[in-house]
Amino acid sequence: MAVAALYTQYNRVWIPDPEEVWKSAEIAKDYRVGDRVLRLLLEDGMELDYSIDPESLPPLRNPDILVGENDLTALSYLHEPAVLHNLRIRFAESKLIYTYSGIILVAMNPYKQLPIYGDAIIHAYSGQNMGDMDPHIFAVAEEAYKQMARNNKNQSIIVSGESGAGKTVSARYAMRYFATVSKSSSNTHVEDKVLASNPITEAVGNAKTTRNDNSSRFGKYTEISFDERNQIIGANMRTYLLEKSRVVFQSENERNYHIFYQLCASAQQLEFKHLKLGSAEEFNYTRMGGSTVIEGVNDRADMAETRKTFTLLGFTEDFQMDVFKILAAILHLGNVQITALGQEKSSVSEDDRHLKVFCELLGLERGKVAQWLCNRKIVTTSETVVKPMTRPQAVNARDALAKKIYAHLFDFIVERINQALQFSGKQHTFIGVLDIYGFETFDVNSFEQFCINYANEKLQQQFNLHVFKLEQEEYMKEDIPWTLIDFYDNQPVIDLIEAKMGILELLDEECLLPHGTDENWLQKLYNNFVNKNSSFEKPRMSNISFIIQHFADKVEYKCEGFLEKNRDTVYDMLVEIMRAGKFQLCANFFQENPVPPSPFSSAITVKSAKPVIKPNNKQFRTTVGNKFRSSLHLLMETLNATTPHYVRCIKPNDEKLPFEFDSKRIVQQLRACGVLETIRISAQSYPSRWTYIEFYSRYGVLMTKQELSFSDKKEVCKVVLHRLIQDSNQYQFGKTKIFFRAGQVAYLEKLRLDKLRQSCVVIQKHIRGWLQRKKFLRERQAALTIQQYFRGQQTVRKAVTAIALKEAWAAIIIQKYCRGHLVRNLYQLIRVATITIQAYTRGLLARRRYRKMLEEHKAVILQKYARAWLARRRFQSIRRFVLSIQLTYRVQRLQKKLEDQNKENHGLVEKLTSLAALQASDMEKIQKLESELDRAAAHRHNYEEKGKKYKAAMEEKLAKLQKHNSELEIQKEQIELQLQEKTEELKEKMDNLTKQLFDDVQKEEEQRILLEKSFELKTQDYEKQICSLKEDLQALRDEKMRLRHQLEEERLSSDSLKGEVAQLRKQAKTISEFEKEIELLQTQKIDVEKHVQSQKREMREKMSEITKQLLESYDIEDVRSRLSLEDLEHLNEDGELWFAYEGLKKATHVLESHFQSQKDCYEKEIEALNFKVVHLSQEINHLQKLFREETDINESIRHEVTRLTSENVMIPDFKQQISELEKQKQDLEIRLNEQTESMKGKLEELSNQFNRNQEEEGTQRKTIEAQNEIHTKEKEKLISKIQEMQEASEHLKKQFETENEVKSTFRQEASRLTMENRDLEEELDMKDRVIKKLQDQVKTLTKRIEKDLKPRGVVVNMIPGLPAHILFMCVRYADSLNDANRLKSLMSSTINGIKQVVKEHVDDFEMLSFWLSNTCHFLNCLKQYSGEEEFMKLNSPHQNKNCLNNFDLSEYRQILSDVAIRIYHQFIVVMENNIQPIIVPGMLEYESLQGISGLKPTGFRKRSSSIDDTDAYTMTSVLQQLSYFYSTMCQNGLDPELVKQAVKQLFFLIGAVTLNSLFLRKDMCSCRKGMQIRCNISYLEEWLKDKNLQNSLAKETLEPLSQAAWLLQVKKTTDSDAKEIYERCTSLSAVQIIKILNSYTPIDDFEKRVTPSFVRKVQALLNSREDSSQLMLDTKYLFQVTFPFTPSPHALEMIQIPSSFKLGFLNRL
Secondary structure (H helix, E strand, O other): OOHHHHOOOOOEEEEEEOOOEEEEEEEOOOOOOOOOEEEEEEOOOOEEEEEOEOOEOOOEOOOHHHOOOOEHHHOOOOOHHHHHHHHHHHHHHOOOOEEEEOOEEEEEOOOOOOOOOOHHHHHHHOOOOOOOOOOOHHHHHHHHHHHHHHHOOOEEEEEEEOOOOOHHHHHHHHHHHHHHHOOOOOOOOHHHHHHHHHHHHHHHHEEOOOOOOOEEOOEEEEEEEEOOOOOEEEEEEEEEOOOHHHHOOOOOOOOOEHHHHHHHHOOOOHHHHHHOOOOHHHOHHHHOOOOOOOOOOOHHHHHHHHHHHHHHOOOOHHHHHHHHHHHHHHHHHHOOOOEEEOOOEEEOOOOOHHHHHHHHHHOOOHHHHHHHOOEEEEEOOOOEEEEEOOHHHHHHHHHHHHHHHHHHHHHHHHHHHHHHOOOOOOOOEEEEEEEEEOOOOOOOEOHHHHHHHHHHHHHHHHHHHHHHHHHHHHHHHOOOOOOOOOOOOOHHHHHHHHOOOOHHHHHHHHHHOOOOOHHHHHHHHHHHHOOOOOOEEOOOOOOOEEEEEOOOOEEEEEOOOHHHHHHOOOOHHHHHHHHOOOOHHHHHHOOOOOOOOOOOOOOOOOOOOOHHHOOOOHHHOOOHHHHHHHHHHHHHHHHHOOEEEEEEEEOOOOOOOOOOOOHHHHHHHHHHHOHHHHHHHHHHOOOEEEEHHHHHHHOHHHOOHHHHOOOOHHHHHHHHHHHHOOOHHHEEEOOOEEEEOOOHHHHHHHHHHHHHHHHHHHHHHHHHHHHHHHHHHHHHHHHHHHHHHHHHHHHHHHHOOHHHHHHHHHHHHHHHHHHHHHHHHHHHHHHHHHHHHHHHHHHHHHHHHHHHHHHHHHHHHHHHHHHHHHHHHHHHHHHHHHHHHHHHHHHHHHHHHHHHHHHHHHHHHHHHHHHHHHHHHHHHHHHHHHHHHHHHHHHHHHHHHHHHHHHHHHHHHHHHHHHHHHHHHHHHHHHHHHHHHHHHHHHHHHHHHHHHHHHHHHHHHHHHHHHHHHHHHHHHHHHHHHHHHHHHHHHHHHHHHHHHHHHHHHHHHHHHHHHHHHHHHHHHHOHHHHHHHHHHHHHHHHHHHHHHHHHHHHHHHHHHHHHHHHHHHOOHHHHHHHOOHHHHHHHHHOOOHHHHHHHHHHHHHHHHHHHHHHHHHHHHHHHHHHHHHHHHHHHHHHHHHHHHOOOHHHHHHHHHHHHHHHHHHHOOOOOOOHHHHHHHHHHHHHHHHHHHHHHHHHHHHHHHHHHHHHHHHHHHHHHHHHHHHHHHHHOOOOHHHHHHHHHHHHHHHHHHHHHHHHHHHHHHHHHHHHHHHHHHHHHHHHHHHHHHHHHHHHHHHHHHHHHOOOHHHHHOOOOOOHHHHHHHHHHHHHHHOOOHHHHHHHHHHHHHHHHHHHHHOOOOHHHHHHHHHHHHHHHHHHHHOOOOHHHOOOOOHHHHHOOOOOOOOHHHHHHHHHHHHHHHHHHHHHHHHHHHHHHHHHHHHOOOOOOOOOOOOOOOOOOOOOOOOOOOOOHHHHHHHHHHHHHHHHHOOOOHHHHHHHHHHHHHHHHHHHHHHHHOOHHHOOHHHHHHHHHHHHHHHHHHHHOOOHHHOHHHHOHHHHHHHHHHHOOOOOHHHHHHHHHHOOOOOHHHHHHHHHHOOOOOOOOOOOOHHHHHHHHHHHOOOOOOOOOOOOOOOOOOOOOOOOOOOOOHHHOOOOHHHOOOOOOOO
16 A cells, blocks of 8 residues: 555644654645645644645654554554654653663653562563563563573673663662572672672762762673572673763762762761861862752761671771772862962962871872972983973862872772672673763763763664664564665764774874874864765864764764873872872872783773883873773673663653653654664564464454454465555565564554444444334334323213213212122121131130140149259269369379479489589599698798788787777767757757748648639539520420420321321222131131041040050059149149150150269279379389489480480481481490490499598508607697697598598499499380380381372372371370370371471472361361360260370470461462462453453564463463362361461462552553453352352452452543542552553553543542552462361261271270
8 A cells, every 4th residue: 555545634644843843733634646735733723734745744643552552663653753752652641661662671760769669570570571561671681681591691781871861770770680580599698799889889980960960970881690590699890981070070060979978978977087077068179069969868878878888898997998088188189279379380388288188198298299289390311300380280280180099999999899799600691781871962072972972883883783683583583585774884983983093093193292282183183084074074163173973963072171181191290109108008009010900990090191201111101092992892892792682761851850751852862872773774674563363363353254264364364464455565474473564554453443433333323223213112102192091081071961970970879878888797797707716716825824834833843853853963973073072182192292202302313413523522622632731831831920920010000900999989979979969950940941831831721722612602603504504405495396296296197197098998999808808717717626626636535545554654652642633633634744754754864874974984084093093103113213223324324315215206207217216226225335334444443543542541641640740759849830730630531531431422322333224224125125116106107197198099088187087096095095205206206297298298289288187187186185175165975085184285286286387388389389370361361251352563572472372371270270279178178267268368369460460561451451350350259159268258359450450441531530439449559540540551542541630630539548659469478377176076986097098006995
């Protein structure tokens, strides 16, 4: 079809507009070929004759159905106005900031926080295809991550845009997505470190500009490294072209880098005091822009966050302080005052305060710094000259030094961050995130903008080639002939910049010249490129600028400063001074041969101002441009080796207003970022692409019956297209898709709309015809009726005469009397019948009352004797109960005595241990005493002399103290006298004060009484007035009520009269009917009387026979003696005695059986108590024997044995660890043997030690005695000393005697230990045999029940919870034996076995369901048979007999309850994992209502359609999965309440997942999709009804989804609609409602979009709500689970264990 044919009336086009760039207009007249004017109708109603060129007609506007698409390539007409309009609709109206444009994600900065970046959103996008969800930065990140994981190929995400467009935030969110979805299981927190690098780089590399409060002033490429498991292991960062000039200069309303302001804001903190900083207004480098504060930003808090991230990356406090010291030095350097000395010289005072601080911080010589800031050294071949600098030159030198220091510091920080993010393992793949400046053009463009635009040229070239390559791959994949597409190639511009003798090379060449200037370099450019290169131009009005034609726009660059910025020089002497500084970190920055920087850093090395002096050092010849070109070349190599993904950030307006759309600014950026180039390339070929299924579903209305009858849908599509579009060049058929040229989809949409419109007209024609016919028939019938009545009236009038009226009057009189007579007769008859009926009825009632009195009298007599007998029986039972209580009390006293005896035995054991400890301590004391004796003999003489001296000194001190004491006593007496005098004075003053206080209090009391009296009088007066007013008011009220009552009574009387009149009329009509009913009643009465008489005769005969039999079988004399004659007559009258006798017999049988059962229970309890007494006495004797034999050594052995046995019993998996048990037993035997041998060895050692001690004591005793004899003979002067030695020896003798006693006790203990070891060995052998037997039984039991048991094998023919009942029967068996160890081992092995089975089958739904059911049944059995009253209410008597008697298992019940909760949670997780992949395809994508399709074109990002896909999930799949879950739970006997809770959790998941997907899929937000969702919800409700689960509250969990579906279907235009939405959508939050309204997408032209004004109305109503601001529902939320107590109806004695369980070793009680 020719394009010109589309310019018909009512179609719309775009025309240029100076304000909005493009505006829409409607064609008012069909266009014909050759017309020079196109008649248009503007949107404001004005008509316009628009001049056109037949070769370039104005662009056509897309149908409304295609507007607002997720992908711009889905538009039929691909051109600039269509792109701009689509972005406006999505951004300004739908509040959607992301849009696809082929392979590009266009991101508009909303200047507002949006709730679309939470973890729930990340998980929603994780694992999804890129076209399945709404456009999002997370979708791009997921696509990159998925391609990396699937293809093992490196990926890159290129984020570009101008300042303020949101590049940094987009890159940060992409990195956060990778950190979240690839979180490793290790504790290294690599992801946190990668994210922590962002705040640091933003602090030192971002600043406030006029366009952005957080503008990145450098480019950054971050490589995030992944291992083979696709988990983050590290990262690396490269930086490009830091804007160093910002350190020393900021434009108006701009700031320096954030870190300076953070440092100034924290200057008063203690750790920063030594930096001598102040506020930001005090420093030249921070106040230059006049804006030191950003609204809503707290620099001090940001400083704390920066330091926190420094610490997280492993940077020490010293390192941080070094960095802050350099930053503070830069600020102080900027405040150094340079004064001019004439025109040629300048100077800096050495006393300058800021210069002092600068030199102190960096360890520099102040004099040299002051000198060389104002002078420079010029080195020639013959001499060295020092040349003074003017003040501007000195200021430039100072600023150049500051820039150089900051650039080195920035590179150093980046290098240290890379070191912190290094990883030890091998990098498998990586994803690079490039956050780089977009194309820039300002009023004045300099070297920075030149480098930035150069980088964008390189990136655009790479982008164009990639787009071209993807297009070619798409065509080849679909087998479509490939034709070369003409696309813009910017290689000439790149050659102009970087080729040989290009702009950069000429710039470097000029920089090498000693006297090179910007003007000379510019002249070279003019000479080389003007009129020779089409991309280079010379401005007409300027000789200091040049123009380059970039891919985005022409840019004029001013040459001033190019050479200086490219050189980036600092004078040599300043470099030497910095190099010689004492602050090592800063000095290292300026070394000649610095440590090679990281290959990923963008460090720019220092070079001399005279590079010709050192021509061999290439490091000093490298310029900024050369360095940037090299790093850019490395970046392009990296990007070309990866799969790129593009994010283009757009700044919607310059005022930073939220959701404001500035068309001019956006068009400028779209042209600059390559989006329009992508569109242009796509539009040249076949931009619109539909799968065959999508085309068949969408355009089925255009197909004929014959075409629809074909089975091959692909062939149908081809036939239809050949018929609809004659020009076969307008489309191509691929393998899976149909490719359309621009405009063809719009043409097909027009045909479809025309067909639908024609169909609507036909439908309207028939409906309106039917309505008119229906109206005509109704009017015709009404006319006939009117005619009928009218003609009848005329006939009546003709027939009425005077004779006829008289006859009629006479007939009426006759009828009146006749009817009166008949009514009187009927009344008489009814009255007689009524009286007769009343007589018989009253007689019957009187006889009934009489019989009832007789029955009650007889029952009282029987109750008297029965109650007397019951009282006697109750007394006997109480007496037996008292005896049993006495018996239990005595048993308790015996148990208490046993416990006391156990405590005494335990005390004996403790005494034994204390004795052993005493023996060890005494041995130590003996050794100490021996050593003290030796010392005492050596130092005795010294002690005596010291004692004499000390005694003399003490006597002198005593004399002094006595004298001083006497003086103190005298002073004390004087002070006491003074105290007495002062106390008397104080008492007098206190008495006076108290009197005054009492007087004042009395006066105030009198005044208070007077005031109260006056107040009471006033209140009484007021109360009287109020009462009188109340009485008047009450009288008025009474009068009013009386009048109302009168009115109501009159109204009621009139109503009653009217009712009586109506009733009389009705009765008059029904008199004849009453006469017939009276005759029927008379006949029925006769029949009833006959029937009653016959029944009375039969009853009397039966009563007489029964009384005869009763009198014959009963003792008449006994009864007559108890009853009077009147009683006998009453009893025998109606035969009631037989009934009473039968009831009495039954009562006696019940009572006898009850008392017999009580008697049996009491006898059993007595026997059990006697058995307990015997058992306890035996256990007492046994325990006493064991406690007498306890020692420290065998105690440790016994503990080891019990520990091993308990471990052996507790092991859950006996099958795998039998060999370990046997090894442990062997080890235990070996250890016992070793310990017995060690015991023997210890006994021998004790005996030997004892003998040695005796010998040593004897020798010591002899030596001491000999020494004493020598001392007495030789030294008579030392008699006192000898006596003291004798006393010490006597003390030692006493200690030796006690030691001998202790040793004798130890000998006895040792002999007893040998005997005990033998007994212990025998006891251990016996325990081993018992343990082994228990192990075998428990192992077999748990293996059969828990391991070998399969759910399907049990639930088919067995009762629910059979394994649980078997386990409880085993517990009851252990309880009946009163075997605590067996019970403990059984419970422990059961619980551990359940845990192990669940762990082994963690993903097996049937096994989890089976064991959840059995765990709950087991828990219920433990409660039901626990003996607690609250659980025994529903038990039968037989079940109560089976209660546990000896053990309280409440602790095990709690453990089992915890296990059940864990199983339930895992059970829910397995169900959710199984059903979650089905939910979205079944609930959202599948179309349950056939013929209502919501399919639309999806563009480049194709969504996998579920139409006609046999493997796709449907709503039936969801219901089948739910039915499978439900049937499995029911088969396994899961409690119905638990089933309801599980279904409720599943329905919540279904609703939450569906709703979350709806929020993130704009293409699903349509009226038709709302109908589909509502239909699917009804299927779920029917399923609940079918399974009888309506009261499970599962339906309520679908309420948010149901309201969302209603919201999609409801009308959304008027204020009442907004109010209805506000009132109905109570389960949806305000954010969710607004999101659905903004995402609403019409499927057809008949539907209308939701206007922004309507959304604002709804939002205004919702502002009063206080609900969550979260958009997504938490799909991980779990409702609280409760386990209901449901007693088992099965009697334990009736449960049969199947032979297939192979549990024949179990015995029944």
